[in-house]
Amino acid sequence: MRAVVCSEFGESRVENVPMPSVNTGEVLVKVQRVQLSVTECNLYHGKEISHYETIRNRLNDGPSRLFGHEFCAExxxxxxxxxxxxxxxxxxAAGKIPCGNCxxxxxxxxxxxxNKEYIGYDIPGTLSEYAALPAEPLSRVPDGVSDAEAAxxxxxxxxxxxxxxxxxxxxDIVAVVGTGVMGFQSAQLALLQGADEVIVTDIDTRKLDIAERHGLTTLDATTTDPVESIRNRTGHTGADVVIEAVGGDQDRGTDGRTPLAQAVEMVARGGSIVQIGYLIxxxxxxxxxxxxxxxxxxxxxxxATDLGPNRTTGTFAARLVEQGRVSIKEYITDELSGLDSFDQAVEMTLNKKEYDALGPTQIVLT
Structure with a gap:
């Protein structure tokens, strides 16, 4: 079968590799789509963020099959x-693979x-035609969810x-700084959890228009000061919960104009800041x-974790999409065909604005 093999940071090629065999506790899947995450794309170029040491060590051991933890497969x-x-x-795959022994x-x-393992980091992911994966972190995709949504x-x-x-x-009054994939999703979930108002702020009017259509209050950070606006809207109290969903390169956490510093300014006394965006x-x-x-x-x-008998965060997320209570399709904007498009998909995912994309690029295999 064909698979993406990384030889060092920023270098890969598609090779013919042996078909994997199924071991105890595993399933063999035929990969249909892979969605590259921003974290994976940054790691591919050697950024020292979460999982960097794991990727560095695997590359030091020789050419490796890396990445591909967001996917839809049969x-x-x-x-x-x-x-x-x-x-x-x-x-x-909704979750990770715990060791069971610690x-x-x-x-x-x-x-x-x-000692938990991560698909695509510690073990080969799904940038291949087939993959043998542990069954434990997997969740079934309902019929009402498309392959693209599943990925x-x-x-x-x-x-x-x-x-x-x-x-x-x-x-509660909830503020969300950044309406990327997880910012948009967290804002919708906050409404489902009973927030009185969810205020989202961004510099991308296209994302803000989508958010407004889903009942969210929007603030364009290019034309207004989001901190001042939120404090004014809350009687100078601030938001009860602020979700920082930008992450990335930030040098100041409690003062200045970085997203996290803004979150600190706009949160109410006794409130909470939830750090969803990965900081570099x-x-x-x-x-x-x-x-x-x-x-x-x-x-x-x-x-992923249990929510009750026969319910996990993985199965619940899929039901939210199937039932239309949370929408993710608006951020599925770009797809490429075949494993040979891996480097182009990385480029497009890291430079969404240049390609007029909202979410990561998906690679279609079947």
Missing amino acids: VVETANDVTEFDVGDRVY GYCQSGRELYCL AMQPLASTVLCLREAGITQG GDLTITPRILRSKSVDWINPVTG
Whole structure:
């Protein structure tokens, strides 16, 4: 079969590699679509962000099959001990792979596993025609969800988990800084959780127009000061919860004009800031500013977890999309055909504005 093989940072080629075999606890899937994440694209170019050491070490060991944790695939074979999936099921990966042996796993706190593995980072991902994957992190895709939506589902499953930790209660005023993929999703989820008003701020009017159509209050940061506007709208109190969904390169965390610094300014005393966007590099924080406002800065865990019997954040996210309660299709704007388009997909995902794209580029395999 054909697969993308990375030889070093920023260099890859498509090669013929052996067809994977199914081991205990695994399923063999035929990959239909892969959506590249911004994190993966930055790692491909050697950015020192989350998972950098893992990718560096794998490349040091030789050419490696990396990336591809956001995908839609069809099950074509299951190991004898796998009973939760059948041949023909469509699946996506909502979570990570806990070790099952560390103290966190043994105490039922798998999300904090010390040795969890990540598809596409620790083990080969889905930038290939077929992939053998552990069944544990996979979720079934409902019939009412398209292949394109399924390939874009993993960020929503993560957002569901992030919003569980946000502590939003009925009647809260919620502000979202940045309306990228997870910012837009978190704003919709905040409304579902009972927020009285969700105010989103961005510099991209196209994204703001989409947000407004979904019942969100919008602020164009190119024409108004979002901090001042939110404080004025809340009687100079501030938002109860602020979600920082920009991430990226920021040098100041508590003063200045970075997205995180703005979040600190616009949050109410005793409120919470939820850090959804991944930050790159180091940032300067003045702790007394957070302390003086008694602000909680929440950095949510990632992965998938149970919500009850037969319900996980992964299956719940898919149901939200199937039932139309959360929309993700507006951010699926670009697709390319075949594994040979990998480098172009990376380029387009990292430079969305140049390509008039809203979300990451998807690679269509079948």
